[in-house]
Amino acid sequence: MSTQEILNSVGQFSANDVLLFEEHTIRKSFHKNDVLLHLGEICQSVYFILSGSFFQFQFNNMTETIIDLHLPQEWMFNHPSLINQVPSDTTIKAFEKSDVLELSLINLHGLIARSQSFLSLAKIFDQTNNRTYLFDNALNPIQKYNYIKNAKPLIVQVFPVKMIASYLKIAPETLSRVRANH
Template identity: 75%
Template sequence: MSVQEILASVGSFSVQDMLLFEEKIRRKVFRKNDLLLRQGEVCQSVYFILSGSFFQFQSDGINETIIDLHLPEEWMYNHPSLIDQKPSHTAIKAFEAAEVIELSLQHLHELIVKSQSFLSFGRVFNQPNHRTYLFDHALSPAQKYGYITNAKPLIVQVFPVKMIASYLKIAPETLSRVRASH
């Protein structure tokens, strides 16, 4: 995926902007189960997933509760930690081998100073939060599953039922019944 295609998901950028962006980003490779962000760390960057997938979760030492599922061609970060610059209540882990582009907040600020076009990154920080929709509405398990498969169709091909059920806050057995009836 080219820098032009990545930036097209954010806004409109000149060739000069794209060159500036390329100077500030870093490519990172993760193996399955590598941590991108640990619980308690402050999130300092946004990541664009080139390949692979990640999951964001909270752990009490015994159980992992899935907070979000991230797929290729998606921007990923821990919103409360990044915005408030406070320790993250969640961790982000590679579900499979993955490659990302990292843009640190510091580098984003430097880009904004050089070109106002980078203010359009505000869209990344205000992107639709599927989780908010799922839990701010009284949706049945079937409606939750229908919504998430429309919003992120690859989820059901990448992640196991148990993880999707945790994300949707329904029992895996309930999700299996819902999937069987779809």
């Protein structure tokens, strides 16, 4: 995916805007299980996933609870930590070898100061809608699975049942039954 395509997914950008964006982002690579954001660290950047996948989790009673699953061609960050500049209550870890573009908040503000077009990047901060919809509506396991398959179809191809079930807050056995009946 080209830089122009990445930016076009959130707004209209000139060729000069694309060059500015490229100057203000850093390409980073992660190996499986590398940590992108540690528990307690304040999130200072947003990341566009070029390849690979990540998972965001919390530890509860020695169990990893999946908070979010991140796939290629989507923006990723810890929303509460980034927006409120407070320590993260989750960890973000690479599920597989992955490449990202990192845009720090400082560089984002610099881009906005140089071109008002970058105000449209605010759309990336509204990504909590998937989680909000899943958990603010009393969806049964079949509805949750159907919703996530439509919202993020690659999830079922990339992540194991146990991780998807944790994300959907249902038992892995329940998810296996739902998938078997599909």
